[in-house]
Amino acid sequence: MDDTESTTTSADENTGNLCDNPTRDTLAEGLLGLLKPTVDQLDERVRSTRISQLELKQQIESLNEELSKVREALNNHPDLDPYVKKLIACKHKVTVVLNVLQASQDRLNEIRRMINKEKSVRPTVITGALPQEPEQSTSGVISERGTEDSFLLIDALEKDLNYLKEKNPTFCLEVGSGSGIVITAVSMAFPETFCLCTDINKRACIMSKSTADHNNALLDSVNMNLIDSFINNKFDLIIFNPPYVVTESGECGSKDLVASWAGGKNGREVTDKLLDMIPKKLAEDGVFYLLLIEENIPKEVCDIMSCFGFRHECVIKRVVRNEQQMVMKFYR
Structure with missing residues (x-):
């Protein structure tokens, strides 16, 4: 058998082994x-x-x-900012109403004391006695002006009394006099001074004059908006207790009780209008007293007056019914 045949046979055997391997x-x-x-x-x-x-x-x-x-x-x-602003405005309005109610209660108590004692003497402030409002002021027409705001202004003027005596003002003006307590106190303190007051509410003008007459003080009351109609550089002393409550702009400018508190944006829309008039209406060496609250951003007010060439000073600061109130003095 040759080699070829042997090789073929071996391959066939191996294939068979692969197909059949029990192990x-x-x-x-x-x-x-x-x-x-x-x-x-x-x-x-x-x-x-x-x-x-x-x-x-x-x-x-x-x-x-x-x-x-x-x-x-x-x-x-939803945009909640308008609702937050309305809530803040409502809070200020509630505060004002509380002030009104408290002032009315205080006046009623004073009337009872007057009836019991026949004569009531108020504590010394500027002239030795605070001016007394006529009893009809409790009607609520302008009662907001009879609250702590007016007394804070009076306290500020008392604190600055020596300064004012040195000024010896000839013409004095209160803007937005309300019940007339403040301007009456000034008239009683400076009987030689010609005192004027203005108010956009005609009934407030009547009340201011009635308060002055009730206290034998001399002053004239003018029904007008702010002071635009007066001649320039005349007043040695100007006083303003503005509507300072932060409200919607649409609430400003009315002639009813709302005008006594509605201040619009930042509570300053009415105040800013007057600030533009002060440099023209105030005498060269005159002084301007302004009541503000923290929400009015007093620093901005001071910056505005500084641009007009006025220096400023905080005469008095006090927390009144959860409001930080202050009286600022502006002078050249």
């Missing part, structure tokens, strides 16, 4: 038996993982929808 088959079955539980376990884990991935995908899609709703809600949130 190999036994080993393969043993290995499969060993690996099958692990493969089955791995297959089960793969199946569980795929199920978990599907559930996670559904949860992610659900979360995505919720986030979209939240994003839409955030983009469409």
Whole structure:
């Protein structure tokens, strides 16, 4: 037999051995038996993982929808600033009403004391006695002007009394006199001074004159808005207790009781109009007293007056019914 034939026969025998080998088959079955539980376990884990991935995908899609709703809600949130401003304005109005009610109660108590004692003497302030308002002032027409605001101004003028005596004012003006307590006190302190007062409310003008007459003080009351109609550089002393409550701009400019407190934006819309007039109406060496609260941003007021060439000084500061009030003095 040649070499070619021998090689072919050997290859055929090896092929047969590969196809029919009991030992190999036994080993393969043993290995499969060993690996099958692990493969089955791995297959089960793969199946569980795929199920978990599907559930996670559904949860992610659900979360995505919720986030979209939240994003839409955030983009469409209502503007709360106007409501906050209205609440602040309402708070100031409530404070003013409380002041009115307290002032009315104080006046009623004073009337009772007058009836019991036949004569009531008020504490010394500027002239030795505070001016007394006629009893009809308790009607509420201008009662806000009879509250602590007026007494704070009077206390400021008393504190500055020596300074004012050195000034020896010839013409004095109170803007927005209300019940007339402050200008009456000035008239009683400086009987040689010609005192004027203005108010946009005609009934307030009548009350101011009545208060002066009730205290034997001399003054004239003029029904007008601010001081634009007066001649320039005439007044040695100007006093202003403005409507300072922060309100909507539309509430400014009325001629009823609202005019006594409605100050518009920052509570300064009326005050700022008067500030523009002060340099023209005040005498060269005159002095201007202005009542403010913190919400009016007093620093801005001082900056405005500084631009007009005025120096400033805080004469008195006091917390009145949860409001930080102050009386500022402006002079050249």
